[in-house]
Amino acid sequence: MTYRPKDTDARIMHRLKIARGHLDKVISMVTDNVYCIDVMHQLQAVESGLRETGNLMLENHLKSCVADDIRQGKAEQSITEIMQVFKKKV
Amino acid sequence: MTYRPKDTDARIMHRLKIARGHLDKVISMVTDNVYCIDVMHQLQAVESGLRETGNLMLENHLKSCVADDIRQGKAEQSITEIMQVFKKKV
Amino acid sequence: MTYRPKDTDARIMHRLKIARGHLDKVISMVTDNVYCIDVMHQLQAVESGLRETGNLMLENHLKSCVADDIRQGKAEQSITEIMQVFKKKV
Amino acid sequence: MTYRPKDTDARIMHRLKIARGHLDKVISMVTDNVYCIDVMHQLQAVESGLRETGNLMLENHLKSCVADDIRQGKAEQSITEIMQVFKKKV
Numbered sequence: 001m002t003y004r005p006k007d008t009d010a011r012i013m014h015r016l017k018i019a020r021g022h023l024d025k026v027i028s029m030v031t032d033n034v035y036c037i038d039v040m041h042q043l044q045a046v047e048s049g050l051r052e053t054g055n056l057m058l059e060n061h062l063k064s065c066v067a068d069d070i071r072q073g074k075a076e077q078s079i080t081e082i083m084q085v086f087k088k089k090v
Numbered sequence: 091m092t093y094r095p096k097d098t099d100a101r102i103m104h105r106l107k108i109a110r111g112h113l114d115k116v117i118s119m120v121t122d123n124v125y126c127i128d129v130m131h132q133l134q135a136v137e138s139g140l141r142e143t144g145n146l147m148l149e150n151h152l153k154s155c156v157a158d159d160i161r162q163g164k165a166e167q168s169i170t171e172i173m174q175v176f177k178k179k180v
Numbered sequence: 181m182t183y184r185p186k187d188t189d190a191r192i193m194h195r196l197k198i199a200r201g202h203l204d205k206v207i208s209m210v211t212d213n214v215y216c217i218d219v220m221h222q223l224q225a226v227e228s229g230l231r232e233t234g235n236l237m238l239e240n241h242l243k244s245c246v247a248d249d250i251r252q253g254k255a256e257q258s259i260t261e262i263m264q265v266f267k268k269k270v
Numbered sequence: 271m272t273y274r275p276k277d278t279d280a281r282i283m284h285r286l287k288i289a290r291g292h293l294d295k296v297i298s299m300v301t302d303n304v305y306c307i308d309v310m311h312q313l314q315a316v317e318s319g320l321r322e323t324g325n326l327m328l329e330n331h332l333k334s335c336v337a338d339d340i341r342q343g344k345a346e347q348s349i350t351e352i353m354q355v356f357k358k359k360v
Contacts, residue, residue: 061126216331241306
């Protein structure tokens with residue numbers, strides 16, 4: 001269960017689907033033997049879109065789950081979870 | 091036209107398809123209201139896979155196109171192209 | 181004014197000073213005409229150290245300032261500030 | 271020994287010294303108990319400056335050492351070295 005409001009979920013889903021469309025384009029570019037540099041630029045568009053989606057998820061998580069946890073005295077675990085995500089950040 | 095050897099293309103394609111599978115999983119996790127932190131970890135798996143794929147593309151590009159360009163006295167343009175990719179790197 | 185506990189400040193300061201030492205080493209390597217690749221590895225050690233320091237600052241900020249703000253009903257501004265840091269993240 | 275032309279070295283050195291100045295500022299901000307978010311923005315300025323310096327080093331390395339290696343039939347080792355730097359990229 002989660003606390004994402006409907007419209008945030010819709011925005012996240014919209015961006016994920018755009019990223020999947022761009023990723024499908026990367027796959028077809030490789031199939032079609034497109035010049036490496038052009039494929040790499042398209043791949044970066046996917047990465048950039050996913051990064052923005054991750055920021056949107058994070059912002060929503062801070063505003064909902066983390067804020068609730070802190071109000072209920074469970075800051076420690078909540079912040080540890082967030083930091084595990086950051087430390088892995090590529 | 092490009093210079094990717096068949097097996098490099100196969101490895102790149104394999105990784106791109108794994109990344110697409112992981113991205114589909116992210117989309118279904120959002121649909122199923124899975125906890126934000128778990129979705130973010132799955133999203134990071136996609137980003138990490140795409141980053142490795144980008145490194146593989148780059149390595150192949152350096153070994154083939156860039157090396158050929160340099161041998162043919164066209165280092166300048168080739169290196170400018172590579173640097174444009176790096177500077178955008180997220 | 182800030183809310184960093186003394187020992188966190190000491191750890192942050194310790195890491196910043198190590199990073200400065202590594203950066204001084206980079207500068208002396210350039211002065212001494214050391215091979216580019218070796219300088220780049222040393223530069224990455226600085227970047228990696230600063231990144232860990234940033235994560236430590238962030239963790240402390242979440243546990244102190246953000247948690248306090250949320251308890252006092254000022255979640256919105258506090259989370260906006262945090263997100264501005266993330267979105268700029270290199 | 272290295273192949274950095276004098277003016278590139280001068281530009282790299284200039285940027286490294288600016289980064290060191292910004293890092294000294296971060297250290298004094300922590301000493302003065304400045305608000306975490308402001309310190310993090312200043313730290314990001316250092317990271318951003320070092321990243322640009324790294325790109326400048328890389329561009330020069332590609333144009334000089336790597337291009338020479340490729341012309342002399344030593345592409346393999348040179349590209350392996352470059353890829354080790356990328357894969358560690360934070």
